Every structure is written in structure tokens, then in C-alpha cells.
Amino acid sequence: MTVLTRHTGSDPRQEPAPEPAPDVDLDTVDLDTVDLFDPGLHADGDPHRIWAHLRRAAPLHRQTLPDGRNFASVTRYHDVRRVLSDSRAFTSERGSLLDQLGHGDEAAGQMMVSTDPPDHAALRRPLQHALQRNALEAARPRIRAAARAVLAPAADGRPFDLVTAALDFPMTFTGALMGIPEQDWPDLVRWTSMAASPEDPGFQIRNRHATLAIAHHELFSYFTEQTAARPDGSGDLLDLLAGLGSRAKTVYNCYSLLLGANATTPHAFTGTVLALLEHPDQLAEARRHPELVPSLVEEGLRWTSPASSFLRHAVEDVELEGGVLRKGEAVAAWVGSANRDETVFQEAARFDLRRTGNRHITFGAGAHYCLGAILARIALNELFTELLGRLEHLEPAGPVRRLRSNFIAGLGSMPVAMTLRPTGPQG
Template sequence: MRITGPSADGDTDLDAVRLYDPDFYATGEPHAVWAQMRRRGPAHLSTLPDGRYFWSVTRYHDVDNVLRDHTRFTSGRGTLLSVLGGTDPAGGKMMAASDPPVHTALRRPLSRVLSDRALRPHEPRIRAVVQRMLGPLLDGGVWDVAKAAAAFPMAFTGTLMGLPEEDWPRLARLTTSAVAPSDPGYRQTSRHSTLAAAHHDLFAYFSAQVRDRIRHPREDLVGSLVGLELDDRRLRHDEIVYNCYSLLLGANVTTPHAIASTILALIEHPGQWKRLLAEPSLTGSMIEEGLRWSSPASHFLRHAVHDLELHGRRILAGDAVVAWLGSANRDEEVFADPYRFDIARTPNRHVAFGLGPHYCVGAPLARIALRILFDVIVTSVEKFTIAGPIEHLASDFVAGIKSLPLTAQLSAAAARAIDATVTQHGPAS
């Protein structure tokens, strides 16, 4: 997604804005539109050409209320615009598409498995993966950080799920196809066929993984789901598959796009990059600002449980309500000077990982992985330079960059360490 400030033109016809069009997020200016919606239409109705419709909430506190209160806004009919007008078959089966008590029963054991303690033994391996990722920068080479970052979450999620490393590139591409089926780089014959094919391949893959864990039990995330009990019964096969899919999708959506967008922000704000190099202790707060700035998960969908009123608009039971996270993270009522990238911003109550019961269960892992990656980058790279066109992902769900070619000036010590790691382990896949 292109990140711009509010438009000086405050007369945009909000009814004409195609918030449901994935191309709008690749070539349009959604942040400028959201700024106007926060001022002029905080509860806005969008109607598609086929008659389907949804309400948008764009202010921070409204997004908070919609995502936090499952008694008024249910997740059980699906959580993404891609299911608008229908019902998600994973509703009530997948953690992301269920409400308490089902959601709570699924989340509690997964939270224990997805703790920072689970990832800690793998930190040296992940650090080596990051150094291998930086290999193309040696000798003045070009590194496409967006393409490299797309594969990065598999280094920790794939490891914790017990998925074979040779499968990681295919799984990373399939998950992107599932969230950006309209993007020219992923689309097959149509958006629908691309989405259907990606889901078929991912569900078939995890179905085989589940059968393998039943025959040969293993202590990994898939194995944990196989052994998980819900209401005094084991999860059914389809429930396990849906939740495997959800865990992988969640990891591959947030982390890679936060990486590319944060690095681009540091390049576009050289004073902030200079400060970070001088004060590497700010890496943690820089990561939080990068998450706010990029807001990789652009929206979450809910459905009204009963009739209600919001900002003078009547929302009926069953109506779809979209909470725009990227807009909430630029709300002037919550964030001072929200269009300023500030690596030391405090407080920073961003909603990049969602809010309430559905706050991202993998957020601790994502933060650890981002810290490892940026620790390596901050101690290795003295300067980044953009080396080619920037391409944004066409997706109404993921605010992503799919290509960001860079060159870099590396410190001599870092170059030697990267070269040694690449020589020992080979380049990143």
C-alpha cells in the first residue's frame, strides 16, 4: 500500500471510492481517503456493483469497539472482505473466525505454544537466516528486500510448525496468493480461481501434515493441534487444517510487509536512520513505529449481532462492518502528528496486531523475529539506496510491498560475517 498523508482536497466523493477494489491499495491513496472518512464519514456505507455492501469504521476508538466486543460484532461469519455476502466455511472452527467460548478454548493452548520461550532456542538459526538474506548485498549487489522478506516468516513459523524447509518457498507464495489473488504477480485466470486454487493447495498440504502427525506424533505446532481438546473432545480433522492455515497466514501477512515498509520509511526519513545507527537501543521502539506505520493487516471484518446505531447511522443485524486498522493507526485523536515516522514515538498504542480477544496470537513471535532481523541490519548496514521501481501489492487485506530493490553500504566486519555465513550455509532460499 502506498503510504501518503491526508489530501489537501477535502471534497473527495467518498461514495465513489472503491474500498473493496484491491487495485486501489496498489495505486490509489487509501490513507488520504481514510483521513477524510475519519472527519466526514466515520461510519460509512460502501455498496458494490452487485448490491453487496459493508460499513466502514475508521476512527481508532470505533475500531477498538468493533474488534473488542464480540457480543455486538461477531467473527463467526468470517473476518475478511473476501467472504462478503457469504459465510466463511471455517466459521466456528478456526480460531480467527470464531467467538468465545470456542475462540478462547482454541487460543489458550496455542498462546502457550507460541510464546517467546518456544522461539528462544531457534534464535541463533534465525540470525543466520537473516545474514544469508543479506548475502546479495555483498560486493554492491542488489537485494530485493520485499521478496526476501516474503520468505522470512517461514524461518520461524515453518520451524515451529515442523514443516520441511524445502516446502517453505511454495507455502510462502501460496499464502500471498490467498490474500492477494487479484495481484498480477499471483493471479491465475481470475481472482476467484486464484483464491480457490491457493486454498485447495494449502488445505490439501495441511491435511497431509495432520495425517502424518497422527501416524507419527511430533512435538510441533501441528502436533499440538492434533492433540488439542475442545469441549472434552479432540479437534476434528477439518478444524485442525483450518487452524494450521490460519497460523501460517497470520505469520506470512504481518512480518514481511512490516520489514519492507519499515526499511522504506527509514530510507525516506534519513534523520531517523541516522539516529537509529547512533542509538541502536531504539530498535525496539522503531519496530513498534514500523508496525504502526505499515499496518500490514489492513482490515478485519465483523458482522453486527443486532441492530445498532453508530455516528447516527443505523446498522442492521447481519450487516458487515469493516474495521480499517491502517486508518486507526493514523487517527489524529490518538497519535500526535500521525503522518510523522518517529522511531522513538511514545506512547504508541498501535493496532497493527488487532485488538481484544483476537489480538494476534503470534505477536510475540513476530516481535522477536523482527528484533533479530533489525538487530542484524542495524549493526551491518551503514546506508541503503533504492535501486529500482517500488511495486505495491494489489490486496484489500494486506498493505504490502512486493518489490523493493536496494543496494547498501555494509560495514567491513558485517560483510565478512555475512560472507562467512553464506559460504557455510548457502544463500537464502
């Protein structure tokens, strides 16, 4: 989930130095033709290969689009972390997504993801207590039931698309926490998917612009109606958001909270399952040692990095490891690249469920650290506990299709054949 407690622990720079970056053939990537803006690269190409090259050869890479818009990209762990955590040097109020480049953000100053401190803290404050671990423990039975629903298609013995099965997963508990009527959940899943990946053929209607316009209209209209008709004192997340001071702030942040949940958590799950299929030794290890589920979840979050990039603008000249960003310059911070930085993670290109010191920045850093991180971790732990506790057989059942998006790193389709042991009498 891209929108819960702040990451703590020692500075990652204090870890023993991992291996140096592997040799990369500098002729294999033409810096003049690298187009990280192109959603097609992230669907059909190999962004990790390009990022590995950029980390070594061009850790501050500048790109100009055909329409004249331009932006820089940072790909090293410490640079990405700095851009995301230093709200004094980098602002979110000119857009937080790469697709907003050159257009700005009409929700600036009103939506958490597009507001800088100190105003940002005022928008987060109403939800912080409700999304702490102790407050969320009561939601575990609902999350467990949602996990079983994801795996239910395996019961008839036929292959099924795990991506489709997982798409509704976060809505079934986030919707309940927000106080959204259950009959509305399918529409909200579809609209948030359209908003997060408007270029993807699985969600697109006519074209990217029409898809975004439809999704935003439906979501904003829905939350405007919901918040206007709600009784006071319900105590759910919509009720808490209604206290932000204006209808616009309430609606924008309902949208942001739900988008963050629906657009990322399913992809962390399905991307981790794909990694296990691609690394059968790790799948066997996970099945033998259920106590490793929390570690598996963290490695899956690092490996998948479902919210792959965030946009910021420099408010002053800033010197980074990769070079100097100029005042006013737009910069894309590539989380997916940072989480595979060979100078920070031992054997970064290896999926390792026993990885220790896993200081991934999948949930961001600093003031904008993901508000829903604790909920996402609880949900993923429940889902993998359910899967691995019942799994008898798992194999691919068709080609995998990746999402066409420069924001969400995820899967559009992943057919699997799965056999599970039945649940117990209390299941």
C-alpha cells in the first residue's frame, strides 16, 4: 500500500559494504535513447537492466521528452532516499507522479502526497492513530478471510489468473476500515486501477486521457457524495478524514488513501509469487519454514517495489552522489532501482527470503513515509501465511503480462495452476 510507522534502525551506510556493482557492458545501453518515461519500457522492456547501467554510468540522468518537457532521474539508493526524505530541498507540491510532469497538481496543499511539511503533518494526523498496529489488530479476521478469497479459485482445480484474484484483496479490508458500502467495492477497485495505470490495456478506456478523466470523475464524485451523506461520529476512516477542514481535502485524501491501497498491495503479492516461481529453491524454503513469512514479505516488497517512481522538484541546487540537481528541476526517484542497488544490498539481484538488514525503501522515506505500511505488512503476512500453510502445488499456467505503467511496477496477468489443502472446520 502506498499511502505506516516510520522506518527506524541504524543508518544503512553503517552496514558492511556489500559487493561492488557488477561489471556492466557500457555498450549495451544507449543513454541517448533511454526513455524511462515510456510505460512500454516497464511493460515490455527490462528497466532493471537499464537502472543497473545508470547506477554505474549515469546516476543522475537527464531526459527531454518530444514535447519539450524534461526531467532528471536518480537511481542510486542514497540519492533516491535523499530525494524522498528531504522535504526542504525537494517539494511534492508540483506533482508527485511522473505523469504530472509539466502539468502540476491541482490537489497541491490539499492531498497528503502533494503537500509538504508542516501542512503535510496536519493532513496525516487524523489517520495516524487509526492506522497503528494496535488499532489494526481487530482487522486481522477480516484480512484472513480476504486472503482465503484470493485463493478460492484454486478449489475447482482449474488454472486461474492470480492477478485478477488478488485485485480485490485490499478493498475488502480497506473498504471496511473506511466505512465504504460493500456493494460499491468492485467499482472502486476498477476506478482506482484505471487511475493508477491508465496506459494499461486491462484498464484503459479509449486512451490514457479518457481513462484518467473517467476514473477521476467517478472517484471524486463518489467520495463527494459519500462524505456529504455520512452521519457524524461513525469512527471509521471516512469520518476521520471528514475532520480535515474542507470537503476538497476530505475527497482528495479519500482518493489518495484508497488508490495507495488498491494499486500496490496486490502487485506486491503477485510479484512475490512470481519471484518464488522463478526461484524454486526459495519457494521450497518458504514452505519448509513458515516462520520466514515476515522475511519473505520484506524481500518481496524490496524485489517488487510496486510504487516504482515518485516525482519531486528541487527547491534549491542540491548536490547528490550522482551530480547536482538545479533549482526548479524535476526529478524522478526510481524506488525500484534503489532497492536493487548493489552498494547497499548484498547480492542485490538475488531474491533471498533469508535476507537480513533489508532496509528497502518501498514505503518511501521521511515525512511522506507510507501511511498504510503497517496495514500492508499485516495483509501480506496473512496472505502468505494462508498460501504457504495450505500450498501443495504451484506452477505457471500461461504467459505473464506486466502492467504498462511508469508508476506501478506490477503484473497485468499471471495464470497459475494451484492445489491447496482445504481449510479446517473453522476456516
